[in-house]
Amino acid sequence: MNNNTTPLAPLSSGSSAPLGDLSASRDVRRRVLTLAQLREHGVGGPRAAAECRPGGPWQQLLPGVFLLHPGTPTSEERLRAVLLYAGRPAAKAVPVPAQAGPDAPAYDSVMITGPAALALYGFSSSPGLLSLDRIDVLVPRTRRLRSTGCARLIRAHALPRPEQVTGLPVAPVARAVADAIADLSEARTVVAVLTEAVRGGHCEPAVVVRELTLSGLLARPHVVQAVDTLLAEGRTLAEGRLYEMVRAYGLSEPVWNVELRLPGGAKLGTVDAYWPEFAVAVELDTRAAADEDDDGAGWAEAVRKREHLERLGITVVHLTPRKLRESLDQQATVVRTALMTADARDPAAKLLALPR
Structure with missing residues (x-):
């Protein structure tokens, strides 16, 4: 038309x-x-x-x-x-x-x-x-x-x-x-529609997942299979925008996709980017809607992890795919501010950053 x-x-x-x-x-x-x-x-x-x-x-x-x-x-x-x-x-x-x-x-x-x-x-x-x-x-x-x-x-x-x-x-x-x-009865066809919705920038994965939940479609195994692919697609796109933000706006290079641990071996969880010298971590909230719909268990666990890191003096910056897509410059400013103000904060605990 x-x-x-x-x-x-x-x-x-x-x-x-x-x-x-x-x-x-x-x-x-x-x-x-x-x-x-x-x-x-x-x-x-x-x-x-x-x-x-x-x-x-x-x-x-x-x-x-x-x-x-x-x-x-x-x-x-x-x-x-x-x-x-x-x-x-x-x-x-x-x-x-x-x-x-x-x-x-x-x-x-x-x-x-x-x-x-x-x-x-x-x-x-x-x-x-x-x-x-x-x-x-x-x-x-x-x-x-x-x-x-x-x-x-x-x-x-x-x-x-x-x-x-x-x-x-x-x-x-x-x-x-x-x-x-x-x-639709085939997971492959469902994946194609969901992927185009996200990759084409029409909407965020979390919004689609919420709509599928309200429609009762997540009770169908082939739709659940397609949603898993959708969330992986959404994370890949968000990670790509995060890499672009760091390099395009001249931020110092972090260590990527690491698991944080205390020197004694206790696991603290994974983050998408970490600046050890500044004690700043970035975490992508790509599964927020799915976690909230899962009886709140996944969401509560994510909150506990963030609070634990912050008690250890780690500044955790939360970014969503939508923010990275719509205002990359603003998100770069948020991260740069966290890095620049590191000296004004109390010293953070020394953590191990291991490949995810």
Whole structure:
């Protein structure tokens, strides 16, 4: 689809364009209309049905949603039809301006999700829009409609705030990923989708894991297997950004990926980077969400390790993949400050740093 597509919006109550002009319009908003919108042009149900007879100039894409030409609908026309069917906007709704943001009223709290949403986000691991038989649309649980034709309704107790992609309301990437994975049965395919979500910078691993947990998908062994791969992918990317930060911003070289021990042999845990002469350690929080969801056990253990190191006089700097991705310069400043202020702190215990 063209990323310059005009944002979709219902016709205004004042619109009175002739139907012939609408069917020939390049604006998809004028070619795909609900019956309520057609009535604004003086076309009732019997007339609309007559126009959709075999060989007629129109076609009915979904209950109450009409395409004002006889040819194969485009992907954009199908997407709009699904949103109109699921959203049921009023015929007299105020048009959404082209510059409207995510808070603008449109489609009555529904949004594209699943494979169609991933296609709109540009995922190469997801089927293209033209190959999709069904388009998933996220709706409130109370919406009294059923899935039909190319529209599959996915009900939710609480709807996320949609993103605007080519003017369409689309579920956030993590939610769209979870809805797409719900229909996948092979770990390899799931891994491809999850990896692209993280490697493409669409979202952090922890956000995806949380969404998969809320969707109940972590009860499926092939999804758990894929998540393990995802977390490893997320750690690899975060470690790469940490190396880049140290070298690009002229920080002194630490020892990497070491296990800290007291001289007597007691293990204190592992850190991602350690400056022995400054008693400063950096730890990447890449599994935060997973640890929190694991009855808090993993999270509590991580906190105990950090507190123990800090009691020994070690300054522990906690960095997340998101911080490294979005503000590498700020994180470099945090680490540099910890290194520069080492002399002002009480002497730390001497620790052994062994390869992980």
